[in-house]
Amino acid sequence: MRRAAWGLAAVVARELRARTGAITGRRVGLLVGSGDNGGDALWAGAFLRRRGVAVDAVLLSPDRAHPAGLAALRAAGGRIVPRLGEPDLVLDGIVGISGHGPLRPAAAEHVAGIGAPIIAVDLPSGVDPGSGAVQGPAVRAALTVTFGARKPVHALAGESCGDIEVVDIGLELLSPSLAELTDAEVAARWPVPGPRDHKYTLGVTGVVAGSARYRGAAVLAAGGAISSKSGMVRCFGGAAGAVVERYPEALVADDLPDPGSGSSPRVDGWVAGPGMGTSEQARSWLEAVLQRDAPTVVDADGLTLLAADPSLLRGRQAPLVLTPHDGELARLTGEPVGDDRIAAAAGASRRYGATVLLKGHATIIASPGSAPMVVRARSSWAATPGTGDILAGMTGALLSAGLPAREAAAMAAHAHARAARIAAGGGPADGGPISASQLLAAVPAAIRALRSTQ
Numbered sequence: 001m002r003r004a005a006w007g008l009a010a011v012v013a014r015e016l017r018a019r020t021g022a023i024t025g026r027r028v029g030l031l032v033g034s035g036d037n038g039g040d041a042l043w044a045g046a047f048l049r050r051r052g053v054a055v056d057a058v059l060l061s062p063d064r065a066h067p068a069g070l071a072a073l074r075a076a077g078g079r080i081v082p083r084l085g086e087p088d089l090v091l092d093g094i095v096g097i098s099g100h101g102p103l104r105p106a107a108a109e110h111v112a113g114i115g116a117p118i119i120a121v122d123l124p125s126g127v128d129p130g131s132g133a134v135q136g137p138a139v140r141a142a143l144t145v146t147f148g149a150r151k152p153v154h155a156l157a158g159e160s161c162g163d164i165e166v167v168d169i170g171l172e173l174l175s176p177s178l179a180e181l182t183d184a185e186v187a188a189r190w191p192v193p194g195p196r197d198h199k200y201t202l203g204v205t206g207v208v209a210g211s212a213r214y215r216g217a218a219v220l221a222a223g224g225a226i227s228s229k230s231g232m233v234r235c236f237g238g239a240a241g242a243v244v245e246r247y248p249e250a251l252v253a254d255d256l257p258d259p260g261s262g263s264s265p266r267v268d269g270w271v272a273g274p275g276m277g278t279s280e281q282a283r284s285w286l287e288a289v290l291q292r293d294a295p296t297v298v299d300a301d302g303l304t305l306l307a308a309d310p311s312l313l314r315g316r317q318a319p320l321v322l323t324p325h326d327g328e329l330a331r332l333t334g335e336p337v338g339d340d341r342i343a344a345a346a347g348a349s350r351r352y353g354a355t356v357l358l359k360g361h362a363t364i365i366a367s368p369g370s371a372p373m374v375v376r377a378r379s380s381w382a383a384t385p386g387t388g389d390i391l392a393g394m395t396g397a398l399l400s401a402g403l404p405a406r407e408a409a410a411m412a413a414h415a416h417a418r419a420a421r422i423a424a425g426g427g428p429a430d431g432g433p434i435s436a437s438q439l440l441a442a443v444p445a446a447i448r449a450l451r452s453t454q
């Protein structure tokens with residue numbers, strides 16, 4: 001605990017200097033609960049005292065405060081106070097990773113009275129450690145300091161955690177239960193043409209999307225596929241004209257050829273659903289795609305059709321990726337997503353035998369038999385119409401290049417989030433509004449940026 005608290009105190013000292021210009025003479029408040037999390041805060045307070053910081057602590061359960069930590073703080077000259085006053089920074093040591101539920105009223109009252117930035121110890125108290133859900137009063141931290149490794153809650157509750165800082169405590173940690181690809185891992189797997197490649201060798205993507213009503217969705221899905229890799233994109237459906245007007249390089253047809261007809265063109269991976277509507281025609285196209293033996297992404301209206309008739313998947317063996325938002329996942333499973341988005345995605349993945357990419361600020365990728373993955377958006381500017389259509393096209397492009405479903409989904413979401421950040425500009429706290437078209441235009445720059453990390 002002392003090693004962890006030492007690292008925590010170093011981060012707090014650095015933040016004091018960055019935010020106030022000094023360490024000595026500054027004030028830090030501690031909110032201390034009954035467990036080890038409170039102990040970490042108390043020990044860190046003791047170390048900060050040695051650097052001339054005034055440290056006040058509120059004990060939320062005075063009888064159960066960590067005895068050694070409390071003794072250390074007192075010995076170092078820290079004060080136990082009934083209220084925090086006006087510190088420069090506050091350490092949240094109320095509950096740790098084994099806590100559950102929102103803040104209790106007394107803790108919530110102290111937190112509500114704080115004007116200073118809060119540094120959370122391990123996780124912001126009141127946020128559910130398993131799901132990242134915030135179901136009542138909870139700390140919203142400027143920074144969360146955790147020990148040894150990031151935990152799932154740091155990805156799931158990014159907005160409550162603020163920045164994350166991992167303090168090395170010299171332990172051999174188990175592999176995280178929620179995997180996250182790094183920029184370099186995405187870049188290393190991205191399909192890149194070599195000297196012997198030509199337009200067919202990197203995979204042909206088939207996009208069945210759009211309708212008279214939703215012409216733009218077809219353009220965005222096709223654009224997502226075209227912008228993600230070299231290789232051919234074929235588009236089928238009621239908005240084929242709009243696609244070729246925008247992308248002369250796309251091969252288009254108004255109808256989907258019968259696979260048995262002999263004239264069926266080669267497609268290595270499919271995207272079906274964006275803007276295609278839920279008509280009988282759309283249903284028969286979806287059925288025809290799902291009957292082919294090629295990896296497929298089903299999105300948007302395709303998901304609504306599949307939810308209404310799961311028998312569309314009968315006999316299917318080839319890899320399948322479903323890309324629902326929360327509303328579409330609820331349609332697929334018949335129940336609201338709830339707070340535990342990992343469990344909801346995993347349940348749908350098992351039910352449909354598919355990789356499920358559940359979209360959102362934290363996008364979850366669940367695949368049968370594999371650890372769930374997360375992609376953190378780090379900004380919310382992508383919450384605008386049509387951005388999901390682009391993601392479907394990007395995922396289909398990676399599937400058609402031969403990537404396994406789980407990787408294709410995670411890599412597409414990763415690059416999509418990067419494109420949103422490039423288009424919006426700035427960091428998590430700033431940037432400006434973007435349209436789906438602007439996100440799409442930034443996809444090549446996102447891939448370049450990822451590849452430059454190699």
Ligand SMILES: NC(=O)C1=CN([C@@H]2O[C@H](COP(=O)(O)OP(=O)(O)OC[C@H]3O[C@@H](n4cnc5c(N)ncnc54)[C@H](O)[C@@H]3O)[C@@H](O)[C@H]2O)[C@@H](O)CC1
Pocket residue numbers: 213214215216217218273274275276277300301302325326327328385386387388389
């Ligand atoms: N320019 C275009 O042509 C566009 C076409 N689009 C296509 O339009 C078709 C229909 O889209 P709709 O937006 O009507 O259908 P949705 O199924 O996306 O939305 C229907 C309802 O679902 C719920 N919902 C939507 N997003 C949710 C979320 N993240 N969490 C929880 N609930 C949510 C809302 O109650 C919403 O009213 C789709 O095929 C889509 O691909 C959209 O992508 C937008 C752009």
Ligand SMILES: Nc1ncnc2c1ncn2[C@@H]1O[C@H](COP(=O)(O)OP(=O)(O)O)[C@@H](O)[C@H]1O
Pocket residue numbers: 300325359360361362363377379380381382383384385386387388389390391416
């Ligand atoms: N609050 C948010 N923060 C970050 N990304 C978001 C947020 N809300 C939605 N997104 C992303 O924007 C896209 C929206 O997709 P979707 O809901 O299918 O919209 P559409 O059907 O209009 O294209 C997804 O990639 C999703 O992850």
